[in-house]
Structures are given as structure tokens and as C-alpha cells.
Amino acid sequence: MMISLQNISKTFKTGQMRVEAVKDVSLDIKKGEIFGIIGFSGAGKSTLVRCINLLERPEKGKVIVDGTEITSxxxxxxxxKRQSVGMIFQHFNLMPSRTVGENIAYPLRKSGMAKAEIKERVKELLETVGLEDKENSYPGNLSGGQKQRVAIARAIAPRPKVLLCDEATSALDPATTQSVLALLKRINTETGITMVVITHEMAVVKEICDRVAVMENGIIAETGDVARIFTSPEAPVTRSFVESVTGTHKLAKLLEEGASCVRLKPGQVLARLKYLGSSADKALISEVSRLYNVGCNIIFGNMEIVKGSTIGTLSLIFEGREEDIKAAVWHLSQNGVAVEVIKR
Amino acid sequence: MNLLQTLFPNTMDKIPEFLESIAETLQMTAVSGIVSFALGLVLGIVLIVTKKGGILENRIIYSVLDKCINILRSVPFVILLTALMPFTRAVVGTAIGTKGAIIPLIVGTTPFFARQAEAAMAEVDPGLIEAAQSMGDGPGDLIFNIYLRESIPALTRGATITLISLIGLTAMAGAVGGGGLGNFAVMWGHQRGKTDATYAALIVILLIVFTVQAVGNFIIRKTAH
Structure with missing residues (x-):
């Protein structure tokens, strides 16, 4: 284990109010993995990640990083110890009075490295993050994505074993988010650094995380492999995060609004199909349509590739005789498709 | 030269006294400015690090210092000048003249600059402090590398304002026997009814103020990125 949090609790007092930000949370993060912590704002995830480098000191519990109990x-x-735990932030937190090169060199000044070595390391890092030409620019002249790249270079400069990312892409546009996530993934692969990624976006988890913990009200509602979380979320909060990516919440909205495309005639059945892995590769819909003589009116579908496995969802209306529809549903479930009848 | 003679006849008669007054004003401003800058900066740092949520939070130190500064800043400078006389005499041996004016100038200016410095450093993004802490920085690093370094433009702005207000105070000190351009304007210009001497002193004071402001703006422009 690279990081082990044991029964962490953290309470904030503001005047008369006491807010339990983190309640008795235990968590193990393996060496070299990208571990996501997802939750809505106020769930306690930012506090929890600050407990890993003790920017917030929990009043209860132990924090063990790379074999050292840092709480003691x-x-x-x-x-x-903090020099072996890098951190990047939502608002980058670069020092505006220093150039890009000086920002990246900042954590190296006490490393015992010679000036020339530091210069060499800064060059190397600028190359890693693709900003070779920005060494003498000031952060104020960079775009958000470039600033986050500089922050990443600065955080990994002393070759830390852990990189904490606190909403690192939340202030970036979708395209920049993708490129920053790709950079983080590449650094993880190339250096084997352990990463903890705090986010409120399931898309970020889907993109780079190996495992994820879902947080709600200061506790971890669910932990698991990202593929498992996506295919069979257990906690309601997890389900709502997964739906935010797969688009199934749109169906609920259509139903709520009573849109004409989901208004059923007698004999019609509205269902949601969930495909996993190989079942997504077969032409199952036309198969059941042919075999059981049921009409299939597709409302919408979505397909995601999470950790190499395909996850598809399809909302459709079956039309036909009741027993035929039943047989069709049975056929689908025999072929690894989970069918959920929403309305008949 | 003729023009000056026509416009400022009484000042031209008192050229040595006039030049000496300018020198005294500059001397008072420089000495008390440097000392107040150093002391005020230290107090400003103490305020910023000990305040609630600061890196060395300490309620007792903060509230004592905070109240002392408020009290000192509430005392009108003319009263401070006379109230401090025994203290000034004990420290520098005299309570009058340029030498005697420097102590009250320091006492009057330091709290003002301490507040300016506190405000300047309060503008530093707390995220920078957090980032530096995450890189293993301790209080010393945070003060020198983040609070001071990152607030240079804001500190310069505060120092410029302080220096200009200090020049104003030196003129007041002059009025009660401190020497300098204030003294010149009151003694030669006002009391003897030679108005041109007052205007001459005023013009020089304005030139000093404009120079200070211009230098301040230049430093701000050079250090803000």
C-alpha cells in the first residue's frame, strides 16, 4: 500500500456550527494506481485528500504514506516527507512573480541539487509537459491548460511517489481537460507514480482512474474498480454519477416532461437495456426483432469504453404481443444484456 | 534667475536657509522612512502570520498588536509630537530640531505602514501558501518566498502612500520646531507675511511627492507580472 488512511475524522468549527467534513474514513491506495475520489461539492473529498499530506490534520485516525505514519x-x-507527495490544485496556484522555470525549480531549491542539475531537470520537465518554449514566461501570460501543465511539472519536479490532484481539471474546458488527463495518465505510466484524483466529474474517473471511491456526506459510499462501478453501481449516489455519464438521466427527464417520444400506446413497453462486454458486439436488437416479431423503436443509446470494456445503454420501446415481448426480453438477458422495464 | 527673483523675492533672499530646509526635510523623511519601513514590515508580518487562519496563528499576539496599532493610529500627530517629548529627549537627547522630530515621525508612521504591509500581504492568494506548504515549506520560507516576494507590487504601493503621508508629517513636525520645509513656510512665509516663501516650500514638497509617486509606480510596473 502506498497510502493508507485509517479511521480518519475531521470536523470544522465555524462559530456555533460544527461540520463533520470527514467521518471515520478508511481507505487503502495501492502503489502505482490512479485512485479517484468522486463526490458532489461538500462531500468532504477535498478535506480527505488534504489529510494525505496533512494540510488538514485529522483529529482522529492514522495516515500512513509509503510506510511512514505521518500523523505521528x-x-x-x-x-x-511532503517533498515526496506532490499536489496540484483547481486554480493552479502558481507564483505569479516567478517565471515558469522558476516555479518549476522552486521545490528543488532545497534538494541539494547543483544549479546546473536543477536547470537540466527543469528543461526535462518542460519537455515532459510540452512547454519547452515557455521557460521564461510568467504564469499570467499562460492559458489555464498551460498553467496546469506548469503546476504538474512543479509538483513532480522532486520525483515524488504520490501526486494528489485536487479538482485539477475542474477549471478547464473539455478539450483541455482531455489533454491534461492524458498527460497525467502518461506520467503515471512512465514513472509509476501513485495518483489520487479528486473530482466531481465521472468523465474524469472514466478517463484515467483504476479504482474509485464515491464520497457522500463525509463517508465513502462505495469503493471499487472503475469498470465495476460503471457496470453495477450499488450506492444511489454512485448510480447518479454513472447516469451523468451514460445519459440515462435524460430518459427520466423525458418521462417527467411527458415527451411524445416516450408516450406509450397499448401494447408498447419502454425498457432500458444495459450491454456489457461482448454482448455489445452482437446485432441483438435486429435478432430479437426478427425472431420474436417485435418492433423496436430506439429512443437513444450510449456507449462508453471504460478500462477497455464496452458499456452500452439503450433505451427503446418494444411493440408487439405481450408474450413475444417477454420472449424477446428473455432472449436478450440470455445474451448478457440486462433489461429493465421502465414503463408499460 | 531674474524670473525667480521676481516671483520669489523673499525666498531668494533666504537661499541658504531654504536649501537647508530642503535637506532637513529629506533627512527626516529618509531616516524615519527607512526605520518605519523596517519596523512596519516586521509588524505587518507578525499580524499576517498570527491572525486567524494564519500560518502561526496566535490570538493573544495578534489582538495585542492589533489594538496597539489602532490606538497609536488614533492619536493626532500634533498631540503625539508633544506627548512623546520626554521619551524623545530620553532617546536622542533633545526633543526639538530635526533630530527631535525623527522619533515621533517613526512612532506616527510605523503603525500606518504596518497596516499597509498587512493589507498588501493579505492580498496574496491563500492557494500559494497552500501550494508552498504542500512542497514542504515552513514558516520562514512562506514569509520570505511567498508573502514578501509575491506582494512586492502591493508593498510598494503601500510604501509609496506611507512615504507621502510621512512627508506631510515632516512638515507638521517643522511647524513645532522640527526644521525642514514646514518650518520654513511657517517661519518665513506665514509669520513674516512673505507668502512667496510659503509657495516655494509648497512647490518643493510637491516635487518630492511627485518623485516618490513616480518611483513607486515604476517599481510596481517592473515587478507586477
Missing amino acids: LYEKELRQ
């Missing part, structure tokens, strides 16, 4: 370290030892 003295301030000075803790500062030393």
Missing part, C-alpha cells in the same frame, strides 16, 4: 511525525520531519 514532528513538523520538520513532516515537511521533509
Whole structure:
């Protein structure tokens, strides 16, 4: 285990109010994995990630990073230890009075490296993040995506074992988000660095995480492999996150609004089909339509590739005799498609 | 030269006194400015690090210092000048003249600049402090590399305002026997009814103020990115 959080609790007091941001959370993060922590705002995920480098000190529980129980370290030892845990932020937090090169060199100044070595390392990092020509620019002249790349270079400069990413892409547009996520993924693959990714976007989890913990009200509602979370979410909060990506919440909205495309005539059945893995590769819809003589009116569909496995959802209206529809549903479920009848 | 003679006849008669007054004003401003800058900066740092949520939060130190500064800033400078006389005499040996004016100028200016410095450093994005802490920085690093370094433009702005207000105070100190251009304007211009001497002193004061402002703006422009 690279990171082990054991029974972490953190309470904030604001005046008379006490807010339990994190309640007795335990979590293990393996070496080299990209671990996601997802939750709506106020779920406690930012507080939890700050407990990993003790920017927030939990009042209860132990934090063990790379074999050291950092909750028992003295301030000075803790500062030393923090150099092996990099962190990037939603608003980049680059020092505006320093150039890009000086920002990246900042965490190296106490590393004992010679000036020339530092210069070399900065060059190398600028190459890694694709900003070779920006060494002497000031952060104020960079775009959001470029700023986050500089922040990543600065965070990994001392070759930390862990990189904490706190909503690192939340201030970026979708295209920039993709490229920053790709950069993080590449750094993870090339250096084997363990990453903890805090986000409120399931798309980010889908893109780069190996495992994910879903947080709600200061507790972890569910933890698991990303593929498992996507295919069979258990907690309601997880389901709503998964639906935000697969688009199934749109169907609920259509039903709520009573849109004409989901208004059923007698004999019609509205159903949601969930395909997993190989079942997504077969022409099952035309197969059942042919075999059982049922009409299939597709309302919408979606397909996601998560960790190499295909996850598809399809909302459609079956039309035909009741027993034929039943047989069709049975046929589909025999072929690995989960069918959920929504309305008949 | 003829024009000056026509416009400022009484000032031209008192050229040595006039030049000496300018020198005294500059001396008072420079000495008390440098000392107040150093002391005010230290106090500003203490305020910023000990305040609620600061990196060395300490309620007692903060509230004591905060109240002292408020009290000192509430005292009108003319009263401060006379109230401090025994103290000034004990420290520099005299309570009058340029030398005697410097202590009250420092006491009057330091709290003002401490507030300016506190405000300047309060503008530093807390995210920078958090980022530096995440890189293993301790309080010393945070003060020098983040708070001071990142607030140079704002500190310069505060220092410029302070210096200009200090020039104003030196003129007031002059009126009660501190020497300098204030003294010149009151003694030669006002009391002897030679108005041109007052205007001459005023013009020089304005030139000093404009120079200070211009230098301040130049530094801000050079350091803000």
C-alpha cells in the first residue's frame, strides 16, 4: 500500500456550527494506481485528500504514506516527507512573480541539487509537459491548460511517489481537460507514480482512474474498480454519477416532461437495456426483432469504453404481443444484456 | 534667475536657509522612512502570520498588536509630537530640531505602514501558501518566498502612500520646531507675511511627492507580472 488512511475524522468549527467534513474514513491506495475520489461539492473529498499530506490534520485516525505514519511525525520531519507527495490544485496556484522555470525549480531549491542539475531537470520537465518554449514566461501570460501543465511539472519536479490532484481539471474546458488527463495518465505510466484524483466529474474517473471511491456526506459510499462501478453501481449516489455519464438521466427527464417520444400506446413497453462486454458486439436488437416479431423503436443509446470494456445503454420501446415481448426480453438477458422495464 | 527673483523675492533672499530646509526635510523623511519601513514590515508580518487562519496563528499576539496599532493610529500627530517629548529627549537627547522630530515621525508612521504591509500581504492568494506548504515549506520560507516576494507590487504601493503621508508629517513636525520645509513656510512665509516663501516650500514638497509617486509606480510596473 502506498497510502493508507485509517479511521480518519475531521470536523470544522465555524462559530456555533460544527461540520463533520470527514467521518471515520478508511481507505487503502495501492502503489502505482490512479485512485479517484468522486463526490458532489461538500462531500468532504477535498478535506480527505488534504489529510494525505496533512494540510488538514485529522483529529482522529492514522495516515500512513509509503510506510511512514505521518500523523505521528514532528513538523520538520513532516515537511521533509511532503517533498515526496506532490499536489496540484483547481486554480493552479502558481507564483505569479516567478517565471515558469522558476516555479518549476522552486521545490528543488532545497534538494541539494547543483544549479546546473536543477536547470537540466527543469528543461526535462518542460519537455515532459510540452512547454519547452515557455521557460521564461510568467504564469499570467499562460492559458489555464498551460498553467496546469506548469503546476504538474512543479509538483513532480522532486520525483515524488504520490501526486494528489485536487479538482485539477475542474477549471478547464473539455478539450483541455482531455489533454491534461492524458498527460497525467502518461506520467503515471512512465514513472509509476501513485495518483489520487479528486473530482466531481465521472468523465474524469472514466478517463484515467483504476479504482474509485464515491464520497457522500463525509463517508465513502462505495469503493471499487472503475469498470465495476460503471457496470453495477450499488450506492444511489454512485448510480447518479454513472447516469451523468451514460445519459440515462435524460430518459427520466423525458418521462417527467411527458415527451411524445416516450408516450406509450397499448401494447408498447419502454425498457432500458444495459450491454456489457461482448454482448455489445452482437446485432441483438435486429435478432430479437426478427425472431420474436417485435418492433423496436430506439429512443437513444450510449456507449462508453471504460478500462477497455464496452458499456452500452439503450433505451427503446418494444411493440408487439405481450408474450413475444417477454420472449424477446428473455432472449436478450440470455445474451448478457440486462433489461429493465421502465414503463408499460 | 531674474524670473525667480521676481516671483520669489523673499525666498531668494533666504537661499541658504531654504536649501537647508530642503535637506532637513529629506533627512527626516529618509531616516524615519527607512526605520518605519523596517519596523512596519516586521509588524505587518507578525499580524499576517498570527491572525486567524494564519500560518502561526496566535490570538493573544495578534489582538495585542492589533489594538496597539489602532490606538497609536488614533492619536493626532500634533498631540503625539508633544506627548512623546520626554521619551524623545530620553532617546536622542533633545526633543526639538530635526533630530527631535525623527522619533515621533517613526512612532506616527510605523503603525500606518504596518497596516499597509498587512493589507498588501493579505492580498496574496491563500492557494500559494497552500501550494508552498504542500512542497514542504515552513514558516520562514512562506514569509520570505511567498508573502514578501509575491506582494512586492502591493508593498510598494503601500510604501509609496506611507512615504507621502510621512512627508506631510515632516512638515507638521517643522511647524513645532522640527526644521525642514514646514518650518520654513511657517517661519518665513506665514509669520513674516512673505507668502512667496510659503509657495516655494509648497512647490518643493510637491516635487518630492511627485518623485516618490513616480518611483513607486515604476517599481510596481517592473515587478507586477
